[in-house]
Amino acid sequence: MVDPKGFLKVRTRHELAERPVAERLKDWRDVHQSTGPGPWTAEQAARCMDCGTPFCMTGCPLGNLIPEFNDLLSRGRWEEAYERLSLTNNFPEFTGRICPAPCESSCVLSIHQPATTIKLDEQTIIDQAWSLGLVKPRPPQRLTDMxxxxxxxxxxxxxxxxxxxxxxxxxxxxxxxxxxxxxxxxxxxxxxxxxxxxxxxxxxxxxxxxxxxxxxxxxxxxxxxxxxxxxxxxxxxxxxxxPRRVDLPGRELKGIHYAMDFLPDPTRKLMGREPINNIDAAGKDVIIIGGGDTGSDCLGTALREGAKSVTVLQIRPKEPSSRPDDRPWPTYARLYNPTSSMEEGGHYEYAVDSLEYLGDGSDDRISLDQSSAPTGFDRDHEGRVRGVRVVDVSRDDQDRIVPHPETERVLPADLVLISIGFxxxxxxxxxxxxxxxxxxxxxxxxxxxxxxxxxxxxxxxxxxxxxxxxxxxxxxxxxxxxxxxxxxxGATELPAPIRADERAMTLPVAGRRPR
Incomplete structure (x- = not known):
């Protein structure tokens, strides 16, 4: 280690700066201002404690050699850091950007300080390796006939x-x-x-x-x-x-789509290819059912397309900001960690369940009149969704969902995106x-x-x-x-980090049960 007391000297965690919201909503580029190394890189890597038992490695199914590449990163030894990282991870530029970093939940330092920036360190190493020309093809020395x-x-x-x-x-x-x-x-x-x-x-x-x-x-x-x-x-x-389905009454209405029908087209357009589903959020009131990563992706996409409003419905309560008692270290804890899309706009409603999709011609239970109808709506568009009936919920001692009928209300929507997983x-x-x-x-x-x-x-x-x-x-x-x-x-020298029957180091989580 460069400094065995690094974690005592640097107690703050550094995150990459993001571009201003008004700027990044105008394009589809990375939300961060830069992804290369900065003056903080070495000292952040030096916060790694080089634990005798590196629990961060048990939190990572790849078995990344985290203390080793952090030590090399803190010394500025880019080639060695890249080689050590590549021993266990084929594509660290992907995990360094989109992985929720269960390794950081297992970081020993996270017991009493913000965790080491393992994910950012990984991204920094591979980005620098590409810029230095260290990432090269590795063809086999000989070919089999298989x-x-x-x-x-x-x-x-x-x-x-x-x-x-x-x-x-x-x-x-x-x-x-x-x-x-x-x-x-x-x-x-x-x-x-x-x-x-x-x-x-x-x-x-x-x-x-x-x-x-x-x-x-x-x-x-x-x-x-x-x-x-x-x-x-x-x-x-x-x-x-x-996709997991939300087949509520009114599912046949137009304007209700799964997230994966909505997300591909912007990328296709960026690639110069024709869109497939032609689902556009521009000028619309958008409801996203599901508050996970995919729901966040739908939120950022809808905002960039110029949605009039975006509301994300999450059936779970808002996540805690600190580790709850039933998620002891070093297990993975689901904590409130706002994504870049959440910081860009939109509105989240927590502990809310969806009851019904409503369209034009619905009975008087719908609380919208023509003057408050979604942008672009008119009487000629019968058969389109124009609202979602929702209700606040809680869970009882047996983890069953309990609706609160007095909280029923209708949220305006002329585009509904279902994003509750697969x-x-x-x-x-x-x-x-x-x-x-x-x-x-x-x-x-x-x-x-x-x-x-x-x-x-x-x-x-x-x-x-x-x-x-x-x-x-x-x-x-x-x-x-x-x-x-x-x-x-008949034999192999390829590494096998996990068996197919291994599961994440976490405690069982009760799933959604029938009402």
């Missing part, structure tokens, strides 16, 4: 493909969209993850030998069994894309064409080594785990690659 198809190009599929390519196998990644990246491409707005970061990684992977096929929907354009017959192994990394992967063609098994939650069933009940077919990421974090997807992709390599060759 071939692998990876279906899905999200973080799990890309990590798996890169690891297998570097092991010498011929890897082809299939993606049904017109561009590689999965949710990294079309699900996360550019103001959180600029697509040039993804593009340069894909260039590196192509230089290493990974091949990409876009616009191919396996199961429709090419059969799953056909694909398995062509390759020595098949990896299913299709994510969890079947239920399971889309598996109709996969199961129909291969007979592959599913688990009780609808995910692709697998053993602890990522193997399905069909020989030579493996599954990783959200398709097998269920909806999770990008850092878990990367860890699964790396581990699945090791399992595939062992299946093909």
């Amino acid at each position: 071939t692998v198809a990876v279906v899905g190009s999200g973080p799990a599929g890309l990590a798996c493909a890169q690891q297998l390519t570097r092991a010498g196998h011929t890897v082809v990644v299939y993606e049904r969209a017109d561009a590689i990246g999965g949710l990294l491409r079309y699900g996360i707005p550019a103001f959180k993850l600029e697509k040039s970061l993804l593009d340069r990684r894909l260039e590196q992977m192509e230089a290493e030998g990974t091949r990409f096929r876009t616009g191919v929907e396996v199961g429709r354009d090419l059969g799953w069994d056909q694909l398995r017959a062509r390759y020595d192994a098949l990896v299913v990394a299709i994510g969890s894309t079947e 239920a399971h992967p889309e598996t109709a063609t996969l199961t129909g064409q291969t007979g592959i098994g599913l688990d009780p939650r609808g995910n692709v069933a697998r053993d602890a080594d990522y193997a399905t009940d069909r020989d030579g077919i493996f599954v990783c990421g959200d398709a097998g785990r269920g909806q999770s974090l990008v850092v878990w997807a990367l860890a699964e992709g790396r581990s699945c690659a090791a399992a595939v390599d062992r299946y093909l060759t």
Whole structure:
């Protein structure tokens, strides 16, 4: 360590400065003023305590060597810091920007001070490595005669493909969209993850030998069994894309969409491609059902499109600002941490449940008249949503939702975005064409080594785990690659940070129960 008392000398945590709200709402660029190293970088890294037992590493499924790269960062040894970070993480520029950093919840320093800036340190190292030309293709020294198809190009599929390519196998990644990246491409707005970061990684992977096929929907354009017959192994990394539904009365009204129907088009326009769904928030009263990260992304997107108003409904109470008693260190605690989009505008309503979608022609329970109707609404637009009936709620001792009828009210809306997560992967063609098994939650069933009940077919990421974090997807992709390599060759030197049956270091959280 440069200074074993660094955490005593520097007690404040430094965050990257963001551009003024009025400025950043006019474009889709990164919300931060800069992402390179600053005068604070070394001293912030020196706050790392180099703990005898680094609990931060147990909070990270990748097993990132956090004290080691923090020490190297504090010394300004960029190449060594990059090499140490790259030992465990294929794409730290992604996790450094969009991961909620469970490692920081496990930081020992966070018991009595703000946690070490692990996430920002990671981002700083990789950004500097790119600027210094340290990130180069790493093609295999020799090629095997084995071939692998990876279906899905999200973080799990890309990590798996890169690891297998570097092991010498011929890897082809299939993606049904017109561009590689999965949710990294079309699900996360550019103001959180600029697509040039993804593009340069894909260039590196192509230089290493990974091949990409876009616009191919396996199961429709090419059969799953056909694909398995062509390759020595098949990896299913299709994510969890079947949305959880809010089928309230009035769901048939126009103007009600899932978040993932709304988010891709702005990115498509930035890429010079035609929008697909043509859902625009400009001039509209927008209601977003769901207050998680995706809801925040919808908020920032709607504000940039010029929404008249945006209201985000969250069924949970507002998160606490400090760790609650039932989330003891070093488990992950969900705390109130406003996103950049939340700071840009909009209004959050907490502990609120949605009851009904209301449109023109609804009975007199709707409290809107024509003069207060959403912008652009007129009597010729019957069949469109114009309001959402909501109610305040609480939970009883058995964690059941209890509505407070006297709080029922109607919020104006002519665009409703449903953003409450994903239920399971889309598996109709996969199961129909291969007979592959599913688990009780609808995910692709697998053993602890990522193997399905069909020989030579493996599954990783959200398709097998269920909806999770990008850092878990990367860890699964790396581990699945090791399992595939062992299946093909009988042994492997690829790292496998987690088993498929491992879960996050957290306490059980009661989910939403039926009323």
